[in-house]
Amino acid sequence: MIDQELAQLESVYQTIIDFLVRYSFQLVGALIILLLGLWVAGRIGKYLFKALELKGLDITLAHFIANLVKIMFVAITVMIALGKLGISITPFVAALGAVSLGAGLAIQGTLSNYGAGLAIILTRPFVLKNTITVKGYTGIVEEINLATTVLMNEDDERITIPNRHIVGEILKNTNQSSLVEGEVGVAYGCDPEQAIALIEVTLMAIADVQQQPAMKVGIGAFADSGITICYRFWVPTPQFHQTKFAANLAVFKALQQAGIEIPFPQREVRLLSTKDAG
Structure with a gap:
């Protein structure tokens, strides 16, 4: 053995x-x-x-x-x-x-994410620190990976989006800025040019309002109770909401101090008697 x-x-x-x-x-x-x-x-x-x-x-x-x-x-x-x-x-x-x-x-879904990530890296529809809006979510691009793209918003929320939900979708890229839009009504008896000039001066005094692209202020609509003055301006994305709130408050105070009336919604109701109706 x-x-x-x-x-x-x-x-x-x-x-x-x-x-x-x-x-x-x-x-x-x-x-x-x-x-x-x-x-x-x-x-x-x-x-x-x-x-x-x-x-x-x-x-x-x-x-x-x-x-x-x-x-x-x-x-x-x-x-x-x-x-x-x-x-x-x-x-x-x-x-x-x-x-x-x-x-x-x-792993078909995972591979589609990798394929979409490769398309993003090669075509570069956005880069790091750009502000993008996709699928209803807006934020600053913090990471671009093969499988996912990570956004951060003003509330420090981390938004992870699979890349297959970015490629082929409508994508808005505003670089490092965001557009603020607001409106306020003034009475028909007021001078709209005075109100527009006052709003322009008020917005220019706010620190985070960017001068380029230039802000736009003008008559947006003729409403039932007054003239609607609209204003649009750009701000750094991380200061979007705080600047918007500060701008609305500053416009309200400026109009009040200038004696420009902000009208309340009004409706005229007429009551007809039976005799009048006949």
Whole structure:
């Protein structure tokens, strides 16, 4: 029994020795190719990222391109190393294709997010710190990932949107500003030009109101109870609501101090007697 086990061990040992003698140079060559390829891929990735960053390319897109080139170089290195050992990579490619198909069907939604993220990174409909509105949500772009885009609003709420809900949708990009719109009614007996000039001066005195694009103030409508004066101006997105509230209060006080009447809604009701109705 012991003699048989020793014979088996000797046979295995001899097989290993024969393999190493026959393929030692191929193994050493494949290992050197693999290690050298990994080192070169890392260097190429870092160099490419720095070059793209110096060119002013968006950091997310630069990371993506550098990592993609690195992965491609590593894949080529692995194929060369396997070929050095005399191993055919055709079965591995076929197996990888089958696994990829099954995984793709299982995670179709996730893959669509990654595809949409790639489209966003390549086409750049917005970049970091832009103010965008999509699917009814508005915020400043804080992160652009392959699967999701993260927005932050004025209330410090973190809004994570899957990228498939951004690509193909109506997207509003106002860079780093937001538009404030307001309106106030003045009585028909007032001078509308005086009211417009007063509102313009009042809004210009507010610190966060941007001078470019220029604000717009004018008659928006002729309502039942008075003339509606509309005003539109731009502010930095993080100060949107606080500036809007401050502007409305300042306009109200300015009109009051100038003696310009803000009318109440009025309705005229006429009662007809039975005799009059006949």
